[in-house]
Amino acid sequence: MNVILHKDQTIKDFGEQWLRYTNSHGFYGSIELFSDMIYPFLEPGDIKNCKVAEIGSGTGRIVNMLLEGGAKHIIAVEPSNAFEVLCRNIGQPEKVTYLKIAGEQLPAYGDLDYIFSIGVLHHIQDPAPVVDAAFRALRPGGHFFVWLYGKEGNGVYLALIRPLRVLTKHLPHYMLASLVEIMYWPSVLYIKFCHWLPLPLRGYMLSILEKMSPEKRRLIIYDQLNPSYAKYYTQFEAKKLLSDGKFVNIRIHHRHGYSWTVIGTKPS
């Protein structure tokens, strides 16, 4: 019961978020960021002419990155009200099939080369059915690529954000947006200090957050505080997610020392 409530509320939270933050301009939606996300396991060229799905597409920035990488066809899955924004935002709609369903309802195509799920599974309380659906939709030898919040490397951040989230996940938009505005300015200062001091999350601050526009930095803060459910994975848990789903040759990378990229292959 609790799992269902969380699931519905998280999808509702994202629907509201993405109806307010609709574009993916700048570095936030760039192929440069996509290359950084999929490093060191993949390069954008690896998806050229491939049949691909993305689970949890939000407003479509990853779908557009996959199109720029040359994917032949993309299945874009988004269960929330962001679906209408997603459909509007895509550059080559003839190459995309849009599905307003939850990840676990992904049809068992059995012929997909890659499935991506970036920033999604850590917002699902029971992600195993989504991993199982991805397994069924891939062709034998196809790959499932996942990006997750990490626990390791986030100790100080989590000590601050967890107590804050108890309150912020219940706030209405205008109050949360005001709080984000207050937090934005210290974050600008923090990034500056990261140039001189070995502060927590320094790698992420300098390689990613500093390259974002002020608008997107605010969105990223909002995105941390808004969703009802967010889990920070240990390395063990992140690998287990895919190994429990029968994936093999699982590889994991501690991206910028604060998050996990995991890739697994469906056995041939």
Ligand SMILES: C[S@@+](CC[C@H](N)C(=O)[O-])C[C@H]1O[C@@H](n2cnc3c(N)ncnc32)[C@H](O)[C@@H]1O
């Ligand atoms: C943080 S956003 C990431 C969006 C996109 N992947 C990106 O990186 O821009 C997480 C998305 O996952 C979607 N989501 C939440 N629960 C889901 C589920 N059970 N199945 C599929 N998508 C889900 C949300 O609606 C939201 O759009």
